[in-house]
Amino acid sequence: MRDLVTGMSYLVKGQRWVGRNRRQWGFGLLPGLITLIGYAAVMTVLVLRADDVVDWATPFADGWGSPWLGLFRGALTALFFGGCLLLALLSFTAVTLLVGQPFYEALSERVDLAEGGSAPSSGLPLWRELWISARESLAVLVRAALWGVLFFALGFVPFVGQTVVPAIGFCVSGFFLTEELTAVALQRRRVALKERLELLRSRKLLVLGFGVPLTLLFLLPLVAVFVMPGAVAGATLLARDLMGETEEDGGAPDAGGADVVSAPPASEW
Template structure:
């Protein structure tokens, strides 16, 4: 259970880092703002068009009595919008990271430099277009996995009692896992860690991943909160990657007590500054 607290701690550290570095915080807001405008427009369109979509999909109910027809189609409209909202939550980070790859790459690199004893950050050595292609490819794979889970959980939601208790809880855990994977991929891609290795690594530390991702998912349910938490989420994910890969431990082992690098790391670690 301690890993749950560790994951949540990285989320808080990331937010503190972002707030403490105002210029980078503002820089990291730009992709989220762009994505939010697109998603809000899409959800508004879905809200206005859900009635027509349900009417078109349920012609067999046209002859039902008014009360039953209204209840049935009203319930389906709610489910359609709920599914759209769930998919928006699941894909918001993937789309934002895709749009903001250069932004978050720079932010994550700055976080690495701020906590590294020698002030350097790992680099992939790949051209920008190649990095964008890898990011888009991996994001597409993760979105497919997340969408499959969303459809499965949506179907299980119709099961009495289970659908109203266990399924929502599982949904938060699944969404938190994939959300964290997307966020950590920024730093892991610079370290040339493939998406399969990323998923395997995260499955080995599920509690820490949930401790980071689930609170973030819950906060993302509040409109526009995701925009302001994204810079700190990327920063926290970068700090967590260093833990997952054992980089901080290696640096502490390499540095002797009297080494200036050790002194520098001790000063910078509390808030990542």
């Protein structure tokens, strides 16, 4: 339970950190605002075109009589829009982090410098960091989508689908959200996706304490925009905890003292 409370405290500490560094908070807002505008435009088009898409996808129903045609296509339109909305919620963080990679890396580095006096660096050019980030974010999104399909199916189970399944769903969403956010700091330490997932699983309560409350906040994209800079700062503090780094050791891990920690084979980078 101590890890659970600690995870929540990192979320609060991250927001406090950007509160004390208003300039960093302002820069950190830009990627979220850009992504939100883009998503709003796409969702608007989908709302206007949803009926046309469903009509195009169900030509076999053209000859159905009333009210069955309207009910059938109305239900499919609702499912189509609901699926798009779910995908938007799942991908918003990943896309925002990708768009704001330079902003959030700079913010994460400043947190490292403030806490430990040094900031680990991957040593990779920006284009390669962006490629790795996009590739690993896609892999995480696919995992999250598969879990989403499973939870959707389990949602039809009486009682359990309306109580236990949503609770587990929030935990899984919190885990993947934490992975996306801590990746900003851990990728600079050259910790690949496989190792990051193992690291997060080793401290599940810490991860859930940070990720689940944040998932609830991120259900509202506008709120997500404003808390994203603090979430990145808090995730950097959490990543330092996972790597065993303290203020006294100057940002180096307890075991080795090097800036690059648990580096994966070069082929993965």
